[in-house]
Amino acid sequence: MSAAFSSPLPSKVINSFTPALRRLQGIASTFSSPTQHVMAGNLAVKTPLLRLRDGNNVPMLAFGTGTAWFKEPEDHDKFDKDLVLMAKDALEAGFRHLDCAEMYDNEAEVGKAIKESGIPREELFVTTKVADGIKDVPKAIDESLEKLQLDYVDLYLVHEPWNLHTPEDYQNVWRGMEEVKASGKAKSIGVSNFVRKDLEMILKGSPKELSAVNQLEYHPYIQRENDGVPYIPWMQEQGIQVEAFKGLTPLARCPEGPLVGPLERMAKAHNVSGAAVMLRWFLQQNIVAITTTRKKERLQEYAEAPTFELTKDEMDEIFTEGKKLFKRFYFPQRYDPDDRS
Numbered sequence: 631m632s633a634a635f636s637s638p639l640p641s642k643v644i645n646s647f648t649p650a651l652r653r654l655q656g657i658a659s660t661f662s663s664p665t666q667h668v669m670a671g672n673l674a675v676k677t678p679l680l681r682l683r684d685g686n687n688v689p690m691l692a693f694g695t696g697t698a699w700f701k702e703p704e705d706h707d708k709f710d711k712d713l714v715l716m717a718k719d720a721l722e723a724g725f726r727h728l729d730c731a732e733m734y735d736n737e738a739e740v741g742k743a744i745k746e747s748g749i750p751r752e753e754l755f756v757t758t759k760v761a762d763g764i765k766d767v768p769k770a771i772d773e774s775l776e777k778l779q780l781d782y783v784d785l786y787l788v789h790e791p792w793n794l795h796t797p798e799d800y801q802n803v804w805r806g807m808e809e810v811k812a813s814g815k816a817k818s819i820g821v822s823n824f825v826r827k828d829l830e831m832i833l834k835g836s837p838k839e840l841s842a843v844n845q846l847e848y849h850p851y852i853q854r855e856n857d858g859v860p861y862i863p864w865m866q867e868q869g870i871q872v873e874a875f876k877g878l879t880p881l882a883r884c885p886e887g888p889l890v891g892p893l894e895r896m897a898k899a900h901n902v903s904g905a906a907v908m909l910r911w912f913l914q915q916n917i918v919a920i921t922t923t924r925k926k927e928r929l930q931e932y933a934e935a936p937t938f939e940l941t942k943d944e945m946d947e948i949f950t951e952g953k954k955l956f957k958r959f960y961f962p963q964r965y966d967p968d969d970r971s
């Protein structure tokens with residue numbers, strides 16, 4: 631995948647949006663005029679790429695196969711044809727980054743969709759994650775690859791830190807991840823749902839490879855800042871790229887929240903969907919936005935995200951209004967109620 635977008639600068643700098651900086655970042659050339667609606671398929675070309683520390687590039691909009699699509703244990707033996715159709719629709723709409731996980735129990739469906747799409751493997755970016763398999767990571771990737779019908783994934787993530795307790799637990803898992811990368815079965819490796827102390831546990835083991843990515847819940851209602859210490863810029867300064875999930879929370883989960891009005895106004899001003907405004911807010915912070923849907927028509931709304939630009943005032947308003955409400959949706963019981971890290 632060729633580089634259209636790289637991120638050597640912290641998000642603070644990118645948010646200043648001078649044309650020269652945008653050119654430096656490779657952003658300007660990838661975006662069209664604010665009012666132009668992207669056509670199906672164009673998204674594949676227009677989605678900016680974010681460069682990882684290992685030189686690989688991630689398409690910054692991803693279609694996820696969890697949340698709306700993961701299989702309940704009682705459905706384990708059912709093959710989800712609807713997901714095959716939706717993943718193919720997402721690929722047809724131009725999504726080239728698919729976010730999967732062993733835990734979602736639907737890698738086989740994604741594999742079928744990829745195969746039937748006919749899109750060359752090198753044009754796709756496929757992520758999957760290991761959770762149950764952390765005791766034997768090299769075995770876990772083999773199982774995922776078999777289901778996905780692939781020889782390699784582009785990004786392999788440790789899904790969550792919750793079964794890791796001692797420094798040895800962290801370091802053993804990470805050694806397994808390094809082995810997977812060395813074998814070529816994952817082009818890049820990273821983590822998900824790690825707070826700073828989890829990342830530091832890996833660092834203490836003097837790893838050969840550093841985590842390229844942390845995928846976590848991040849949106850205006852959880853800005854990952856505890857006692858004035860922001861986590862997102864810290865990761866970016868360490869060279870760990872951020873991928874955000876639950877990003878559409880202000881629209882999908884908090885209909886009474888402070889951002890409903892502002893997002894509607896901004897969507898109208900740019901002639902795009904509210905979802906596109908929300909997703910755009912991540913792209914302009916150099917953050918990969920992972921979303922999903924069960925409705926085909928939403929794909930076109932999402933596809934508008936790379937086609938316009940929020941002003942600095944609009945970006946700031948989303949940060950400021952977002953701070954008026956705190957919501958954590960992904961396993962809140964694992965954190966203290968006031969913990970915003």
Ligand SMILES: NC(=O)c1ccc[n+]([C@@H]2O[C@H](COP(=O)([O-])OP(=O)(O)OC[C@H]3O[C@@H](n4cnc5c(N)ncnc54)[C@H](OP(=O)(O)O)[C@@H]3O)[C@@H](O)[C@H]2O)c1
Pocket residue numbers: 693694695696697698699729730789822823845846875876877878879881882883904905920921922923924925928960
């Ligand atoms: N690493 C992890 O632990 C982890 C955790 C959670 C998620 N993820 C990944 O992230 C992906 C995205 O999941 P997410 O829940 O985070 O996605 P999200 O983007 O926050 O929400 C997607 C949902 O928003 C709804 N939506 C979109 N536009 C809307 C609007 N204008 N008004 C109301 N609702 C709207 C859609 O509903 P419809 O379906 O009705 O269109 C869709 O189901 C997952 O599939 C998974 O791949 C990873």
